[in-house]
Amino acid sequence: MANRRTDERGDAVPGAPRRNAGSVPEPALTVRAASGQTKGVVLLLHGGRSRSYNRVRAGNLSPARMVPVARHLQRAGGRHGLAVWSLRNSVRGWNGEDMSPLQDARWALGRIRQEHPGVPVYLVGHSMGGLTAVCAADDPQVDGVVALAPWLSGETPAARVAGRKVLIVHGTEDRLTSPAESLKFARRAAPETESLQYVSLKGAGHFMFRRLAVWNALTTGFVLRAFSEKTGFPVPDDPVLGRLIPSSASSIPVVL
Structure with missing residues (x-):
């Protein structure tokens, strides 16, 4: 059964009905639960291809x-009431007007x-998932968006991130998605937006191998800070984030 919700061990959790019937590929969710009451949710959105209707498998x-990324967020935020949900898309491609990952994100x-x-929701997306996060940001529960090496262009709707x-x-060395287009979108x-910060990582490429820390x-510092500001829950500000991007920073871009 492709469309199932799982806990952090990968065990099936009841309560996730099938979105489609038959042989159509379906999305899946992995849930890393918060400690105690869930006070916010992070939804992780992965990358993909421009066009492909091949099924996304867990090992992709x-x-x-x-x-x-999910583990780092859970370790830092789980004890403060943040649950981390990871979406596995139904198919690998964006697929033009179908916008397949956006449909999956809306479902999630x-x-x-x-x-x-x-509860406030924080969308964290990499590559195509960054585009998905921006496009899904108009959901009324979404409070913040983190787009990592996102696939953005002049056609990406800026109105979706309003408020x-x-x-x-x-990364400055990204050869798959365009830092220049990301910066244009940011401006x-x-x-x-309520706030927008653009960080240019010197020497980093698309897949986040370099400068992973x-x-x-x-990512984690931004989400925790936004969650604390939204809810008033006393989440300590990340000292690393504080050094990299002071809370008052508004310049675009910040170069690290």
Whole structure:
């Protein structure tokens, strides 16, 4: 059964009905639960291809690449009430007007809304998942977006992130998605957001292998800070994030 919700050990958890019937590929969710009451949810969105209707499998590199991010977020935020949900898309491609990953993200956000109505949601996406996060940010529960090496362009709708907190991180050596387009989007979207920060990581490429600790520190620190600001829960500010991006920073870009 492809469409199942699982806990952090990979065991099936009841309560995730099938979205489609028949042989159509389906998305899947892995849930790393918060300690105690869930006060916020992080939804992780992985990368993919421009066009492909091949099924995404658990062993594919794109969803596997998000596992360390999920673990880092859980270790830092789980005790403060943050649950971490990882979405595995139904198919590998964006697929033009079908926008397949966006459909899957909307489905996952619907599941979050059913289980945790009213809690703030933070979208964290890599590559194509960064585009998905930006496009899904208009969901009413979304408070913030982290886009890591995102696949953005002049056609990416900036209005979707209006009123949201946004962090975009892009490596200077990325050859698969464009740092220049990410920066253009950041400048275009900034006036409409609650806050927008763009970080240019010197020497980092697309797959986040280089400077991994910085990618993780920025992502987790940003989410925890936004969660604390939204809810008032006393989450300590990440000292690493504080050194890299002071809470008052508004310049675009910040170069690290």
